[in-house]
Amino acid sequence: MARLRRVDCAAPGIARRRRGRGFEYRDEHGERIADPEVVARIQALAIPPAWKDVWVCAYPMGHIQATGTDAAGRKQYRYHDQWRQRRDAEKFDEMIGFARSLPRLRKRVARDLGGDDLGDQRVLACATRLLDRGFFRVGSEGYAADNDTYGLATIRKQHVTISGDTMVFDYAAKGKKRRVQRLSDPEVVGIVDSLKRRRSGGDELLAYKRGRRWVDVKSADVNAYLKDATGGDFSAKNFRTWNATVLAALALAASGPAATGSKTARKRAQKRAVDEVSRYLGNTPAVCRASYIDPRVFDRFDGGLTIGGVFPDLVEGEGGWPEIQPEIEQGVLDLIHEDEESGRLEKVA
Structure with missing residues (x-):
């Protein structure tokens, strides 16, 4: 597999120019690009028509594939799929460290x-x-x-x-x-x-x-x-990623064994879980699934594993959600790490 290369979007690249109802693309020398493979790669980036000052990377494996300025004057980016996948993996690994730091953080907050x-x-x-x-x-x-x-x-x-x-x-x-x-x-x-x-x-x-x-x-x-x-390099964004992942894990566990009975049933249960997360976060379901919910939660569900084992012990008392939250969160960590010896997990298929 070809390797990604880091690129500088200030370097020469491909420019987009309006032509009739569409666009044409020019290389760094101003020559019109006619190569169908290059044009197809650019079109696959789905660069919004409203973007101005569009720059497209000349290299198919550049980690940044395109930039432009949106209607609000903000610089926007299109990244290579492999780069996004790598960054997403790093983001969710960072989320695990954040989740493990929550007891310390909550103790400080309470004080x-x-x-x-x-x-x-x-x-x-x-x-x-x-x-x-x-x-x-x-x-x-x-x-x-x-x-x-x-x-x-x-x-x-x-x-x-x-x-x-x-x-x-x-x-x-x-x-x-x-x-x-x-x-x-x-x-x-x-x-x-x-x-x-x-x-x-x-x-x-x-x-x-x-x-x-x-x-x-x-x-x-x-x-x-x-x-x-x-004591970690965390930010407020980590809360939304972790909370979205916990909510999704809860929703999938609540869907019950019947939801894993067929591929269609699993997809339906996953859609319901994502929709629920979307309501809480205020993002679209597509954004929630792509950017906020750790995909390992869905992988475990496809394999018949949920945090259903925590449910029998969750008797919500006067403390409400804060009282049961740590046990649920530990169940999600066990799920992500596939700790099948954990009593917090349940095999449903």
Whole structure:
């Protein structure tokens, strides 16, 4: 198999030019490309017609195959399939390290939440707890300013309503999709309520007190807190990948033995699982399956293995989801590593 080569998208490449209702492609010397194999490779990249300043790699095995500027002025990339597969494998391996660090992180968060101030550590612990339990994107200051779309770090005070221990976040997320997320957490609701009620410091919900002034929480602050608390090079994105994988594993286990009875039944069960993850994350099912759910969960399901072994021991008491979450998460780790000696797994075929 031909090997990938790293390329620099600032180097000479193939340019796209409008021609009639379609496009033509020119090499670095300005010569029109007529080779049908090269044209077919470019067309297979499915570069959006709206992209401007399109650059296409001259090498079929370049790790970046194309770049362009979208309608919002952002630089976009098309990567080689092999490069994406390699990066995805690395991403999910990193996710395992993140999952193993969660007990340490949650212990730190619980300690920092126990304060009585609104300093940086307590507010960042609050943000981390919300990421852990709320399926939020962390958000980008640029997206909030340019597109009026929000994530946890950029949510405004008016996006939150509180009733008892329940918080409702109602806001426009990435892609201007409305997101309504409900969380009940007595340890953070008081912090969120205080931040919502403050009269100074701007419209952003998350801010901490430094001396006599308020400082807005940035996504970089949240990521720095995560790295400090875990000792690993993790970010808020790891929460969404891990939570999506756990949700998918739960949904597949709940589908029961009948779902593995035939190839059609397995596909149907997997589609239901992905659809459920999509509802929680706010992404399309295709994006959830391709980018957020560890594919090993589906591989194990195809082999007749689920985390169904955790179900008999899960009696949800007063502690609710946080009480049973660690056992389920350990079951998912056992599943990914195919630890068939684990009592948390169930053979269903």
